Amino acid sequence: MSSTPxxxxxxxxxxxxxxxxxxxxxxxxxxxxxxxxxxxxxxICSLDSMLVYRGMDLGTAKPDAAERRGVxxxxxxxxxxxxRYDVQRYVADAARELDAIAARGKRALFVGGTGLYLQVxxxxxxxxxxxxxxxxxxxxxxxxxxxxxxxxAALARVDPELAAKLHPNDVRRVIRGLEVHEQSGRPLSSWxxxxxxxxxxARIVGIEPPRELHAERVAARTQAMLEAGWIDEVRAIRGAxxxxxxxxxxxxxxxxxxxLDGTLVDDRTPVRDEVLLAALIARRTRQxxxxxxxxxxxxxxxxxxxxxxxxxxRVEHAARALGxx
Numbered sequence: 001m002s003s004t005p006x007x008x009x010x011x012x013x014x015x016x017x018x019x020x021x022x023x024x025x026x027x028x029x030x031x032x033x034x035x036x037x038x039x040x041x042x043x044i045c046s047l048d049s050m051l052v053y054r055g056m057d058l059g060t061a062k063p064d065a066a067e068r069r070g071v072x073x074x075x076x077x078x079x080x081x082x083x084r085y086d087v088q089r090y091v092a093d094a095a096r097e098l099d100a101i102a103a104r105g106k107r108a109l110f111v112g113g114t115g116l117y118l119q120v121x122x123x124x125x126x127x128x129x130x131x132x133x134x135x136x137x138x139x140x141x142x143x144x145x146x147x148x149x150x151x152x153a154a155l156a157r158v159d160p161e162l163a164a165k166l167h168p169n170d171v172r173r174v175i176r177g178l179e180v181h182e183q184s185g186r187p188l189s190s191w192x193x194x195x196x197x198x199x200x201x202a203r204i205v206g207i208e209p210p211r212e213l214h215a216e217r218v219a220a221r222t223q224a225m226l227e228a229g230w231i232d233e234v235r236a237i238r239g240a241x242x243x244x245x246x247x248x249x250x251x252x253x254x255x256x257x258x259x260l261d262g263t264l265v266d267d268r269t270p271v272r273d274e275v276l277l278a279a280l281i282a283r284r285t286r287q288x289x290x291x292x293x294x295x296x297x298x299x300x301x302x303x304x305x306x307x308x309x310x311x312x313x314r315v316e317h318a319a320r321a322l323g324x325x
Contacts, residue, residue, distance in 0.1 A: 016102075017201040018121060019322050020047065020110045022296060024289035025251070026217045027207050030063055032305065033111030035315045037071040040324045043101050045094060046075040047112025047121075050250040052090075053081045055237050058230040059252045061221070074101075074108075081237050081247035086131070087120055094121065109322075115295020122202045122299075129183040139175045140245060154178060159187035167291070172249055205318045206302045208293075213307075215286055222252070222282045226274055231256055251288055252281045 021036065023029040037044050046052075050060045054077045057064075063073060074097040079085060094117075101108045110121065143151050148168045155174050156163035158181045166173050180188040209217060234256040237243060248254055255277065258264035264271040266280045296302060303321035305314045319325045 016098075017203060017323075018110065019107065020118060020121075020202060020204040021207070021318065022047065022111075022113060022115075022118060022204060022302065023207040024214070024292040025061070025113055025285060026214065026221050026289075027113075027209055028307075029111055029113065029207050030061070030067065031311075032205075032207055032314055032318060033109060034063070034067050034071055035311070036318055036322070036324070037109055039315060040319065041106065042109040042324075043072040043074065043104075043106050045097055045101075045108045045110045046073065047110040047114055047117050049085070049087075049090070049114045049117060050247070051076045051112070052078040052085050052093075053247050053250075054079065055233070055240075056081055056247065056250060056253070058225050058228050058233050059256075060250060061225070080241040080244075082241040082244045083247075084244050085246050087116055090117055091120055113292050115292055115298075118204075118295070119298065122199050124200070129180055132179060132183055135179050135182060136175060139178055143171050143175065148174070151175070151178070159189055161189040162187060172246065202301075203322045204299055204302045205305055205321045206296060207305045207307060207314070207318075209307050214289065215282075218285045218289070219278075219282045222278050222285065225252075226278055231260070231274075235260060251285055255281050255284070 019042070021029050021033040033044055036042060044063075048060070050056060051062050052075065053060070056062070062076065075090070075093055078093065098108055110118075139151070148171050151171065151174050152163060152166070152168035155166070155177045159177050162177045163174075166177070168174070177188040180186070208214070230252070234253055238257065238260075243253065243257070248257070255264060255271075259271060259277050262270075262272075264277070264280070266276065271277055271280060303318075305317050305321075307314075309317065316325075
């Protein structure tokens with residue numbers, strides 16, 4: 001009989017070991033995580049910033065009922081798309097779930113692709129200033145009126161180190177960088193240097209298809225999502241709660257919203273049909289996957305599962321790497 005795992009905590013001094021399955025979008029990490037959980041009695045905690053939204057199911061590739069059967073899933077369907085959600089809230093929610101899982105004598109397995117969430121769980125959350133709601137609203141208005149490039153240029157003037165790491169379209173993090181500098185007089189990059197150099201014990205496995213195969217998987221999944229009713233999903237959410245400032249940044253949703261409004265363009269060419277829409281979303285998904293890989297390069301201890309192995313061999317490899325066998 002295995003011993004009861006120690007109580008988990010997200011306190012920086014915690015010595016509890018965290019387990020992760022990561023990979024770029026459309027890499028097969030959900031399937032790998034579910035099979036590991038079923039084989040070893042684990043409970044899955046989402047490591048995805050967009051699975052927290054109810055109703056955003058198709059476009060986020062949220063695990064369906066069949067995948068969740070027999071495996072408890074947490075940090076999914078927490079809030080409405082109209083609500084704001086950030087990394088501080090995620091850390092609080094994750095800490096609560098970890099404590100509950102440990103109290104049941106189980107272990108958690110984090111599965112997902114959000115690199116920032118992986119970093120804060122392993123290294124801790126830096127102690128930057130609290131969000132100033134009025135300042136953030138003003139910066140969001142500037143983003144809408146002046147455009148993402150102008151806002152990114154403003155960040156480059158006060159925090160060039162951070163600006164060099166962020167794409168201009170990553171408006172949410174650009175805004176955070178500007179508001180931290182406005183509030184504290186210090187660049188956000190200097191706050192981030194205070195993150196603990198001593199990482200929390202963690203075992204991380206990754207899965208990633210070869211680039212050409214990954215591009216094919218992204219294209220096929222995008223097409224399947226659209227055929228399953230992704231556009232109708234977006235239309236329904238907009239007609240109900242609507243999309244808040246964080247949910248609307250989910251991959252593909254902004255494109256579909258613009259498509260429904262007739263304002264979507266690709267290199268100044270109007271996107272009027274679903275074939276062009278699918279191609280545009282697939283291309284932006286590949287670009288997003290490249291940014292995910294950049295996050296993962298910060299973790300030299302990731303054990304990458306051979307993608308050409310059989311499904312059973314992948315599970316066996318991952319289980320050994322995670323210390324489950």
